[in-house]
Amino acid sequence: MSLLSIEIRKTFRRWRTYIGFIVVAGAVILLEVIIKLNETRMAQNFSHGLSGDFLISGSVLNAWVITAFIMNSLYIHVPFLIALVAGDMVSSEATSGTLRFILIRPPSRSNIITAKFFAMLFYTALLILFLGALCVGIGLAFFGGGDLISFQTGMPHIVILPAHVAAASTVMAFLAAILSMSVVGSLAFLFSTLVDNSIGPIIGSIAVVILSFIIGNLPFEFLESLRPYLFTTYMGIWQLLLNSPVDWGEVGKYALALLGYDAAFFAIAYFVFVRKDIKS
Amino acid sequence: MSEAILQTAGLGKRFGGRWAVKDLNLEVNAGDVFGFLGPNGAGKSTTIRMILTLLLPTSGNVRIFGKDARENRRSVLSRVCGIVEKPDFYLYLSAYKNLEILGSLTRKVKRDEIFGALEIVGLDSRAQDKVKTFSHGMKQRLGVAQAILTKPDLVILDEPTSGLDPQGMKEVRELVLKLSKEHGTTVFLSSHLLTEVEAVANRMAVLNHGELIAQGPVSDLLGGDSSYYSIQASPVEGAVQILRKNPWVEIVSVGNGIDVRIESKRAAELNKLLVTNGIDVASFAAKRTLEDYFLKITEGASEV
Structure with missing residues (x-):
């Protein structure tokens, strides 16, 4: 067994790992059922602001619109589910004492921490893809396909993506969301190497995410200079991919920033871990 | 002369301003069952953690199989296994899965090898049970199973009988002897129980307050340490009166029995004296307790 497969097996043998999937499934099913039950009213509300400028025929609610709506609603909450597992990757083994057992074996600490990091990324990717598959799957079953109409946050325009573009854009948006959420995972993972308990890294990383979101959204001029340095500034990368036309320059800038944060958080975790005295 | 397979030279670890282990020079030879004795807090686990590269030494180095353990970590640790402090496992996994995962970190382990190791410690019938259902004693035995699974040349066991009942302690001791005699494995065993070390070890080292007090063959170190005796006699008062008449007998305590300190060579004489006087x-x-032993060697009777 490779170290990565061992880490992935361990991760997916734990009950805690499935909390994220259960919560995501519950939230998506609930939201889509509620929307379905109130489809007419919600469709009217949604198209109310558009009726002055557009001639609307049929329902504006479809799988792509619902998926974008759910992503907008959940991307503040999903980080918690990521942190729940990522913040536990190293610290739980320190708490339980199993870290001692694996670190007296031949594999180097560098290989072990790298395998754990990639196992965390694998979990993050799987959770986001699960969210996407569920949103789209139930959405198609309940509402069918159609054009993706979305209101871009902070932009004075409405975006309408034709049905044939909407699917590809949604897939790209979810792939970008994986990158976005991996930064939260990396941060929680870093915290996990610093302490020997699981709660601290989970709460700590969520606190940092919330604080960064708050700082990033407060309408004060003196905070403007801080925003380029907050990773939360770039977490909305997936929204850029639902725009038309897509500003690929901006997407690239966001992606590089997120990858930079991933690399920086991992590098610190790596250096802490390989030099750490194991006292637990 | 046997080959030294574990050596520490000037090994030390400081936490803040306190030295947990200081200037430790150990030598364990191939085939030894080496007892590493010391009271709780003496620095035994810290030493073991440094040997197994869990802690970075503040001073000195560890050589295993003639190589620096830190610089040749992979090749050295592929031939070493052990338990540090208590055996902790993935509680949500079965005994089999735990051994499969831990064993595969050293090399590919076969199903038969896993069951073989579990059979040696008497856990083969519980192989598929989750470790969270195991008692402390069973976890301790599983710890031994993981330590021997990959058939290492050197097994390091940190207080392996800690928390076990007398039967469990006996089983672990028998297992240690079996490893040494049947498999030729070198065993480094820490304990705070002198009787345990005496029962299994051929060589030993004694650590106190992080410093080495004595090291050598068990027979040499404990040979003259039979000066403390516990006597169950009746009537107790009569026995005490007789003992007091003999200045070569030092009465240490009187309770349900009588504890005395005498020269070992006079033990038979004292026994005879009591019996002939109608006791x-x-x-x-x-x-022979660790306390007694420490008392003796700190009085300068043993060479470090």
């Missing part, structure tokens, strides 16, 4: 002697046993 019923139910038992006359050498009493």
Whole structure:
């Protein structure tokens, strides 16, 4: 067994790992059922602001619109589910004492921490893809396909993506969301190497995410200079991919920033871990 | 002369301003069952953690199989296994899965090898049970199973009988002896129980307050340490009166029995003296505790 497969097996043998999937499934099913039950009213509300400028025929609610709506609603909450597992990757083994057992074996600490990091990324990717598959799957079953109409946050325009573009854009948006959420995972993972308990890294990383979101959204001029340095500034990368036309320059800038944060958080975790005295 | 397979030279670890282990020079030879003795807090686990590269030494180095353990970590640790402090496992996994995962970190392990190791410690019938259902004693035995699974040349066991009942302690001791005699494995075993080390080890080192007090063959170090005896006699008062008449007998304590300190060579003489004076002697046993031993060697009777 490779170290990565061992880490992935361990991760997916734990009950805690499935909390994220259960919560995501519950939230998506609930939201889509509620929307379905109130489809007419919600469709009217949604198209109310558009009726002055557009001639609307049929329902504006479809799988792509619902998926974008759910992503907008959940991307503040999903980080918690990521942190729940990522913040536990190293610290739980320190708490339980199993870290001692694996670190007296031949594999180097560098290989072990790298395998754990990639196992965390694998979990993050799987959770986001699960969210996407569920949103789209139930959405198609309940509402069918159609054009993706979305209101871009902070932009004075409405975006309408034709049905044939909407699917590809949604897939790209979810792939970008994986990158976005991996930064939260990396941060929680870093915290996990610093302490020997699981709660601290989970709460700590969520606190940092919330604080960064708050700082990033407060309408004060003196905070403007801080925003380029907050990773939360770039977490909305997936929204850029639902725009038309897509500003690929901006997407690239966001992606590089997120990858930079991933690399920086991992590098610190790596250096802490390989030099750490194991006292637990 | 046997080959030294574990050596520490000037090994030390400081936490803040306190030295947990200081200037430790150990030498474990191939085939030894080496007892590493010391009271709780003496620095035994810290030493083991440094040997197994869990802690970075503040001073000195560790050589295993003739190589620096830190610089040749992979090749060295592929031939070493052990338990540090208590055996902790993935509680949500079965005993089999735990051994499969831990064993595969050293090399590919076959199903038969896993069951073989579990059979040796008597856990083969519980192989598929989750470790969270195991008692402390069973986890301790599983710890031994993981330590021997990959058939290492050197097994390091940190207080392996800690928390076990007498039967469990006996089983672990027998297992240690079996590893040494049947498999030729070198065993480094830490304990705070002198009797445990005496029962299994051929060589030993004694650590106190992080410093080495004594090191050598068990027979040499403990040979003259039979000066404490516990006597169960009746009537106790009569026995005490007789003992007091003999200045070569030092009465240490009187309770349900009588603890005395005498020269070892006079033990038979004392026993005979009590019996010929009409005292019923139910038992006359050498009493050797770690405390007594420390008392003796710190009085300068042993060479470090």
